[in-house]
Amino acid sequence: MLETTIAAIQPPDESAMADARALHGRLTKPAGSLGALEELSVRLAGLAGTCPPPLPEPAAVAIFAGDHGVHAQGVTPWPQEVTGQMIGNFLAGGAVVNAFARQAGASVTVVDVGVATPTPAGPVQPAAETSGPVVLDPSTPRLVAASVRRGTRDLAVTAALTRDEARAAVQTGIRIADELIDAGAAILLTGDMGIGNTTPAAALIAAFTGADPLDATGRGTGVDDPTYARKVAVVRAALARHAPDPADPLGVLAAVGGLEHAALAGLILGAAARRTPVLLDGVIAVSAALAAAAFAPDAVGAMVAGHRSAEPGATVALRHLGLDPLIDLGLRLGEGTGALLALPVVTGAVRVLHEVATFDSAGVAEK
Amino acid sequence: MLETTIAAIQPPDESAMADARALHGRLTKPAGSLGALEELSVRLAGLAGTCPPPLPEPAAVAIFAGDHGVHAQGVTPWPQEVTGQMIGNFLAGGAVVNAFARQAGASVTVVDVGVATPTPAGPVQPAAETSGPVVLDPSTPRLVAASVRRGTRDLAVTAALTRDEARAAVQTGIRIADELIDAGAAILLTGDMGIGNTTPAAALIAAFTGADPLDATGRGTGVDDPTYARKVAVVRAALARHAPDPADPLGVLAAVGGLEHAALAGLILGAAARRTPVLLDGVIAVSAALAAAAFAPDAVGAMVAGHRSAEPGATVALRHLGLDPLIDLGLRLGEGTGALLALPVVTGAVRVLHEVATFDSAGVAEK
Numbered sequence: 001m002l003e004t005t006i007a008a009i010q011p012p013d014e015s016a017m018a019d020a021r022a023l024h025g026r027l028t029k030p031a032g033s034l035g036a037l038e039e040l041s042v043r044l045a046g047l048a049g050t051c052p053p054p055l056p057e058p059a060a061v062a063i064f065a066g067d068h069g070v071h072a073q074g075v076t077p078w079p080q081e082v083t084g085q086m087i088g089n090f091l092a093g094g095a096v097v098n099a100f101a102r103q104a105g106a107s108v109t110v111v112d113v114g115v116a117t118p119t120p121a122g123p124v125q126p127a128a129e130t131s132g133p134v135v136l137d138p139s140t141p142r143l144v145a146a147s148v149r150r151g152t153r154d155l156a157v158t159a160a161l162t163r164d165e166a167r168a169a170v171q172t173g174i175r176i177a178d179e180l181i182d183a184g185a186a187i188l189l190t191g192d193m194g195i196g197n198t199t200p201a202a203a204l205i206a207a208f209t210g211a212d213p214l215d216a217t218g219r220g221t222g223v224d225d226p227t228y229a230r231k232v233a234v235v236r237a238a239l240a241r242h243a244p245d246p247a248d249p250l251g252v253l254a255a256v257g258g259l260e261h262a263a264l265a266g267l268i269l270g271a272a273a274r275r276t277p278v279l280l281d282g283v284i285a286v287s288a289a290l291a292a293a294a295f296a297p298d299a300v301g302a303m304v305a306g307h308r309s310a311e312p313g314a315t316v317a318l319r320h321l322g323l324d325p326l327i328d329l330g331l332r333l334g335e336g337t338g339a340l341l342a343l344p345v346v347t348g349a350v351r352v353l354h355e356v357a358t359f360d361s362a363g364v365a366e367k
Numbered sequence: 368m369l370e371t372t373i374a375a376i377q378p379p380d381e382s383a384m385a386d387a388r389a390l391h392g393r394l395t396k397p398a399g400s401l402g403a404l405e406e407l408s409v410r411l412a413g414l415a416g417t418c419p420p421p422l423p424e425p426a427a428v429a430i431f432a433g434d435h436g437v438h439a440q441g442v443t444p445w446p447q448e449v450t451g452q453m454i455g456n457f458l459a460g461g462a463v464v465n466a467f468a469r470q471a472g473a474s475v476t477v478v479d480v481g482v483a484t485p486t487p488a489g490p491v492q493p494a495a496e497t498s499g500p501v502v503l504d505p506s507t508p509r510l511v512a513a514s515v516r517r518g519t520r521d522l523a524v525t526a527a528l529t530r531d532e533a534r535a536a537v538q539t540g541i542r543i544a545d546e547l548i549d550a551g552a553a554i555l556l557t558g559d560m561g562i563g564n565t566t567p568a569a570a571l572i573a574a575f576t577g578a579d580p581l582d583a584t585g586r587g588t589g590v591d592d593p594t595y596a597r598k599v600a601v602v603r604a605a606l607a608r609h610a611p612d613p614a615d616p617l618g619v620l621a622a623v624g625g626l627e628h629a630a631l632a633g634l635i636l637g638a639a640a641r642r643t644p645v646l647l648d649g650v651i652a653v654s655a656a657l658a659a660a661a662f663a664p665d666a667v668g669a670m671v672a673g674h675r676s677a678e679p680g681a682t683v684a685l686r687h688l689g690l691d692p693l694i695d696l697g698l699r700l701g702e703g704t705g706a707l708l709a710l711p712v713v714t715g716a717v718r719v720l721h722e723v724a725t726f727d728s729a730g731v732a733e734k
Contacts, residue, residue, distance in 0.1 A: 028456055029463050030588035034704070035677060035697025077734040085731040089395055094724025096396050100715050102722070221397035222734075310402060328695060329712070330402025337401070344711040345696070348467055355469070357461025364452040367444040367589070 002167060002266075002295075005174050008273035009296040012046030019051035026358040030367075036324065037349035040304065044350055047275055047301050052353035056187035056277060056346055058136050059106040060180040061097065061336040062267055063090060063191030064173065066259035067116035067151030069160065071196040075231040076220060078195045080151075084117035086193050090335075091141050097191060097335035101138065104343050106189065108141040108336075111176055113169055114259030115194075116151035119143065134183040146172045148259050155200060155238045159255045166254040166262050173266020177274065187277045188267060189306070189343065191336025192260050192284040198311060201287035203235045203256035205313040207244045208290035209320040218283065218311035221332070249294035257291070264288035269295055272302035279346060281339040282309035282332065286317035293321060304346055307331055307338030368538050369633075369662075375640035376663040379413030386418035393725040397734075403691065404716035407671065411717055414642055414668050419720035423554035423644060423713055425503050426473040427547040428464065428703040429634055430457060430558030431540070433481035433626035434518030436527065438563040442598040443587060445562045447518075451484035453560050457702075458508050464558060464702035468505065471710050473556060475508040475703075478543055480536055481626030482561075483518035486510065501550040513539045515626050522567060522605045526622050533621040533629050540633020541640075548641045555638045555645045556673070556710065557652040558703025559627045565678060568654035570602045570623035572680040574611045575657035576687040585650065585678035588699070616661035624658070631655035636662055639669035646713060648706040649676035649699065653684035660688060671713055674698055674705035 020042040025031055032038065044053040065087055071080050089095045090110045093102075101108050112119045134142075148168045152160035161169070180188055198220035206216040213235040219228055242255035253262045265288040271278040272292070280289055280303055292299045305318055307327035318325060326342040359366050387409040392398055399405065411420040432454055438447050456462045457477045460469075468475050479486045501509075515535045519527035528536070547555055565587035573583040580602040586595055609622035620629045632655040638645040639659070647656055647670055659666045672685055674694035685692060693709040726733050 027463075028453070028461060029700050033588060033698065033700040034463065035699065037696060037698070079732050079734075082732050085729070086395070089724055089729045089731055092724070092729065094395060094722075094729050096394075096401065096719055096723050099718045099722040103711065103715055103718055221400060326696065327712070329404060329693065331400065331404070332402065333396050333400040341712055341715055344470065345694070345708055348470055348708055351466045351470055352463055355461075355466040356463050357456055357459070362452070362456045362459065362461050364456055365446050365449050367446075 001171050001174060005269050005273045006296045009298045011298050012301045013049040016049050016051045017042050017046040020045035020353060023051060023353055027356045028359055028362050028364050034352065041349040041353050044277055047277060049275060053350055054186055055350050055354065058185055059104060059187045059189060059343055060136055060185035061101055061106050061108045061189040061191050062176050062180065063110045063193055063336055064113050064260035064263040065110060065193040066114035067194060068196035068200060068258055069152045069154035070156055070199050070234060072154050073156050073234050074227065075199045075234055076196050076223060078221060080195050081117055083193055083195045084115050084119055087119050091143055093141060095335060096333060096337050098141065100337055100340035104340050105138050106340060107136040107138050109144060110141060111144045111263065112147050113172055113263045114148050114151055134179045136183050136185060152258055155256050156234050159242065160200065160257055161254045163250055163254045166250050166257065169259045169262035170266035173263035174270035177267045177270025181274045181276050187279055188271045189279045189336050189339040190264050190267060190281045190285040192264065192334050194258060194260050197258050197260060197284055199231055199234060200256055200258040200261055201284050202313050203238050204252060204261060204287040204290060205317050206235060206239055207252045207256060208246045208294060209316055211316045213239065216313040216316055218313055246294060249291045253291055261288045265291035268292035268303065269299055272299040277304055278302050279304045279306045279339040279342060281306055281336050282334050283311035283314040284334055286314050289321055290317055306342035368541060369534060372541050372636050372640045373663045376665045378665050379668045380416040383416050383418045384409050384413040387412035387720060390418060390720055394723045395726055395729050395731050401719065408716040408720050411644055414644060416642060420717055421553055422717050422721065425552060426471060426554045426556060426710055427503055427552035428468055428473050428475045428556040428558050429543050429547065430477045430560055430703055431480050431627035431630040432477060432560040434483035434561060435563035435567060435625055436519045436521030437523055437566050437601060439521050440523050440601050441594065442566045442601055443563050443590060445588060447562050448484055450560055450562045451482050451486055454486050458510055460508060462702060463700060463704050465508065467704055467707035471707050472505050473707060474503040474505050476511060477508060478511045478630065479514050480539055480630045481515050481518055501546045503550050503552060519625055522623050523601050526609065527567065527624055528621045530617055530621045533617050533624065536626045536629035537633035540630035541637035544634045544637025548643050555634060555643060556703050556706040557631050557634060557645065557648045559631065559651040559701050561625060561627050564625050564627060564651055566598055566601060567623055567625040567628055568651050569680050570605050571619060571628060571654040571657060572684050573602060573606055574619045574623060575613045575661060576683055578683045580606065583680040583683055585680055613661060616658045620658055628655045632658035635659035635670065636666055639666040644671055645669050646671045646673045646706040646709060648673055648703050649701050650678035650681040651701060653681050656688060657684055673709035
């Protein structure tokens, strides 16, 4: 399934991109006056293979949740139970991601891909292959039980996952992409929850980009100086111990990744294979995007960088991917919040190609 | 009316701001993890004088349109008739501002405050003092006929406006703010249309900030090198000729401003007097915001910078006002498009204070 998904990912359609550029020149606005929105709409035409590309409606957020053995190294001040507790908050609609999703009209799917504690009661659906039809309902968050294992092993001591476990998580992400797109989603937004998950994200970013762990590692949800020094040391030691090969993304994910990181890489690959845009959230998402790009370089064509996380590793990863973020407001919350803030920008960029009059049709003179 | 509006503008309510900061510390997210959105929501609480501040819904865009005598100096390649033609496009719903306003659910009011050519037929309403009740209808743009004169005089030759004309335009802006807020608008968005209007904007920015005309002047909707050099020279000569006093904002607006710039300054003052946020678009808006701040320094408390225009003068003005823009995507279209793109960010920032659960209520552990 992973291999067939990778094989289905195509380069952008140059003809649709040329059509979008030509259309922009006829619309009632000075050429180039919409800045980055023009190039974004051209990229989305290339991804869809048609101009104008479809409006990205409805939108679906997929939040992958997992826990991390490296929590034992004291890399975060938050207790591990918060991962499961926040799933309860997502299902009750009380988190920031819920507020932003309601505003944007996006559905929220929470996927337990490896939480350590039992996930709370909620409208649970089993993994896609055994469930009935999925309904995208912005008013009711949905839980998918797809746990690969109850948290990773401690990457400071051993490989976080086996290759088979990493593959299972990637394939869960692909399955979720397929089920959301089959249910009608025209854009997928990445979300994540996992106490301690900025540590494997930093390790993934260092492994795929070659950046020094000091530049790839940030303070996550707010760690003090000694904890930060410990976190950098853990990342540096893990890279030295495992020596992950960036040309073997499954091996990198297994050695130093997380289950939610692996699943997000799968979601991105699944979206790209379906020529559907995937709006990336913060540092966890872009670390997973590096893995997706290592599996299939053309997957970058499906990626839109929602925002620039305050985590320094996010900027390292975005530079490596060649992506410019749409929003840059110092967010470092995760959950999908930065992607949701950027969604109206993406929709607006596409809407221009659908709805704006041409100089000819509007009777407006050109310069 | 101008003087009573200025007198009504109050400093922010520190107690409401403290309440908003304290509430942010109890919500289910790491402290500070929403970056600039947290401080924005605190500012809006201070403006409203209550925590949480009201959601900025419904939103109303006011596009002030005017023409410019300085067009005769060859500062733009676009013919002057385009101002009136674009009003027709706005009323027909074909412009980019219409597409973005439909997406955001914002109403569009077009105010002819000084267009040179007769404005096209449309759902015309007279100025507020003689009209019936205003209805905010996102699906039907509305034209308000409030022309002070059919375009300014050429600021390269003489004062663009008399003080009385400038005052009339400012008061039109105040009236429009009042009528939109009376009709229910919870946030006002600035829009503008006027071929040649980046030249007076540059002059206003240089006059109010002391910046060199070279740093305050940009290429507007796309001028070539000789036109740009001419434009800078026109701005420099106008400042030398008129020597506008930044402590006399009405005098500055009269000497080197435009009717839409003056009306936008009035809109901002009117919003501030009603403790209603005003979301600024691009370089025309921020040049008018400098005038508003010169009339009433506390008016800055009502301003939210929607985006950073590609015009260099916008950055000069934002720095002078102490405002950080929400969106920075190289837009240089005007019309209100950059403000509309930023509106969901403002709404999201406020929504967090209304809808997100606290650690206590959600049963989530703290670090």
